[in-house]
Amino acid sequence: xxxxxxxxxxxxxxxxxxxxxxxxxxxxxxxxxxxxxxxxxxxxxxxxxxxxxxxxxxxxxxxxxxxxxxxxxxxxxxxxxxxxxxxxxxxxxxxxxxxxxxxxxxxxxxxxxxxxxxxxxxxxxxxxxxxxxxxxxxxxxxxxxxxxxxxxxxxxxxxxxxxxxxxxxxxxxxxxxxxxxxxxxxxxxxxxxxxxxxxxxxxxxxxxxxxxxxxxxxxxxxxxxxxxxxxxxxxxxxxxxxxxxxxxxxxxxxxxxxxxxxx
Amino acid sequence: xxxxxxxxxxxxxxxxxxxxxxxxxxxxxxxxxxxxxxxxxxxxxxxxxxxxxxxxxxxxxxxxxxxxxxxxxxxxxxxxxxxxxxxxxxxxxxxxxxxxxxxxxxxxxxxxxxxxxxxxxxxxxxxxxxxxxxxxxxxxxxxxxxxxxxxxxxxxxxxxxxxxxxxxxxxxxxxxxxxxxxxxxxxxxxxxxxxxxxxxxxxxxxxxxxxxxxxxxxxxxxxxxxxxxxxxxxxxxxxxxxxxxxxxxxxxxxxxxxxxx
Numbered sequence: 001x002x003x004x005x006x007x008x009x010x011x012x013x014x015x016x017x018x019x020x021x022x023x024x025x026x027x028x029x030x031x032x033x034x035x036x037x038x039x040x041x042x043x044x045x046x047x048x049x050x051x052x053x054x055x056x057x058x059x060x061x062x063x064x065x066x067x068x069x070x071x072x073x074x075x076x077x078x079x080x081x082x083x084x085x086x087x088x089x090x091x092x093x094x095x096x097x098x099x100x101x102x103x104x105x106x107x108x109x110x111x112x113x114x115x116x117x118x119x120x121x122x123x124x125x126x127x128x129x130x131x132x133x134x135x136x137x138x139x140x141x142x143x144x145x146x147x148x149x150x151x152x153x154x155x156x157x158x159x160x161x162x163x164x165x166x167x168x169x170x171x172x173x174x175x176x177x178x179x180x181x182x183x184x185x186x187x188x189x190x191x192x193x194x195x196x197x198x199x200x201x202x203x204x205x206x207x208x209x210x211x212x213x214x215x216x217x218x219x220x221x222x223x224x225x226x227x228x229x230x231x232x233x234x235x236x237x238x239x240x241x242x243x244x245x246x247x248x249x250x251x252x253x254x255x256x257x258x259x260x261x262x263x
Numbered sequence: 264x265x266x267x268x269x270x271x272x273x274x275x276x277x278x279x280x281x282x283x284x285x286x287x288x289x290x291x292x293x294x295x296x297x298x299x300x301x302x303x304x305x306x307x308x309x310x311x312x313x314x315x316x317x318x319x320x321x322x323x324x325x326x327x328x329x330x331x332x333x334x335x336x337x338x339x340x341x342x343x344x345x346x347x348x349x350x351x352x353x354x355x356x357x358x359x360x361x362x363x364x365x366x367x368x369x370x371x372x373x374x375x376x377x378x379x380x381x382x383x384x385x386x387x388x389x390x391x392x393x394x395x396x397x398x399x400x401x402x403x404x405x406x407x408x409x410x411x412x413x414x415x416x417x418x419x420x421x422x423x424x425x426x427x428x429x430x431x432x433x434x435x436x437x438x439x440x441x442x443x444x445x446x447x448x449x450x451x452x453x454x455x456x457x458x459x460x461x462x463x464x465x466x467x468x469x470x471x472x473x474x475x476x477x478x479x480x481x482x483x484x485x486x487x488x489x490x491x492x493x494x495x496x497x498x499x500x501x502x503x504x505x506x507x508x509x510x511x512x513x514x515x516x517x518x519x520x521x522x523x524x
Contacts, residue, residue, distance in 0.1 A: 042458035174290030
């Protein structure tokens with residue numbers, strides 16, 4: 001266990017070396033949220049609420065969705081693809097740790113860094129400029145926290161799956177991009193899933209993507225009732241467990257047919 | 264002339280390398296299409312809840328998006344330099360570029376071409392045709408010419424902004440997280456700028472002039488006369504931003520000392 005925690009720490013320190021960039025990132029992020037705010041205001045027009053969300057909740061939703069993304073987002077699928085293509089994965093495999101767990105920990109180190117140096121200050125600045133409502137309720141914060149940790153796990157698991165496809169496809173930049181686009185749309189990052197037509201919503205209920213962005217953002221904006229929140233978090237947990245199965249299966253298969261293309 | 268020859272040579276080589284991994288090329292085209300569809304879905308879903316966006320109808324917004332796709336396709340085919348810092352500065356690849364007999368920026372453009380992005384322009388035409396037909400837009404003899412001018416102007420705006428961001432690496436050699444965010448901000452130029460407040464409008468018009476890649480030029484074809492001045496400014500802004508970026512690039516290259524390897 002120690003070695004994995006050390007991995008988180010190293011990745012965190014690595015990111016810390018580049019922290020200045022994140023200050024500019026925050027500025028750009030604020031413009032981003034600002035533009036979204038006005039876009040949604042125009043969409044609402046004179047309407048009080050759409051699908052049970054007010055403009056205020058909508059802005060909060062968008063702001064927190066992007067902030068949470070900074071935490072759960074990582075490029076480990078691209079990193080894995082790189083390591084597999086360059087043959088570095090051979091060295092990784094003989095090291096005394098589980099490659100997939102190690103990648104997850106690196107992602108976590110990155111996520112924790114962004115949470116402290118990007119999400120928190122960014123959210124503070126944005127909340128001064130735009131009307132965003134923070135919940136005063138400690139339970140909401142606790143549940144939100146549990147939820148984004150689960151988001152991180154689901155997103156990372158999907159990344160591991162995409163990363164592992166490199167073993168079979170050799171070149172999967174297209175697939176990685178497609179995955180990212182699908183997650184942005186169907187996780188509820190761009191707009192709450194409740195805005196989609198009924199038919200699509202029914203399908204999305206059976207997919208893991210809602211657990212990445214929609215659930216934590218709705219919890220934060222108080223868009224869910226208490227029982228809905230518990231249900232949603234349980235569903236997230238369930239997906240984390242379910243996704244372990246294909247990952248293990250693919251991993252065993254991948255190790256068997258590993259081809260090092262040079263190195 | 265020499266430059267054109269080089270371009271042709273590189274395109275030839277590029278096609279060969281791309282056709283080597285055919286299945287990946289197909290997936291990439293599909294993922295591009297998916298990406299364009301996502302934005303369209305966003306517009307359609309949003310207009311499932313409202314009829315007008317500050318007086319602009321659904322089809323008009325879709326038309327703007329269709330227009331945007333064309334200069335954007337041109338831009339992403341040739342100025343795909345978002346990883347310039349990591350690829351050329353950190354790894355010291357720029358040393359190699361500087362020994363080549365053509366302008367360094369042109370050399371990088373040649374190396375980083377992604378011609379398959381040009382398919383995005385086709386999507387753009389389809390989207391515009393769909394929206395245009397629903398809006399009953401008429402076509403004058405001069406429209407195709409202006410269209411070409413506006414598209415090139417818009418692509419130059421995008422290229423200028425992204426080259427300028429890439430240039431930051433010459434002065435501060437750390438990784439930058441700005442590039443991906445920039446793609447997002449670029450999206451806001453696709454919506455009528457009159458929905459934003461003055462600050463954001465100013466930014467989108469004069470500082471990060473993404474509005475000239477979407478709503479301003481498209482407004483001309485939508486016959487929104489109140490925006491004509493801005494429409495015709497498109498090529499001017501494009502040329503100005505591109506010229507500035509090339510100038511800054513040249514200055515940056517002078518400062519470049521190599522990462523050491």
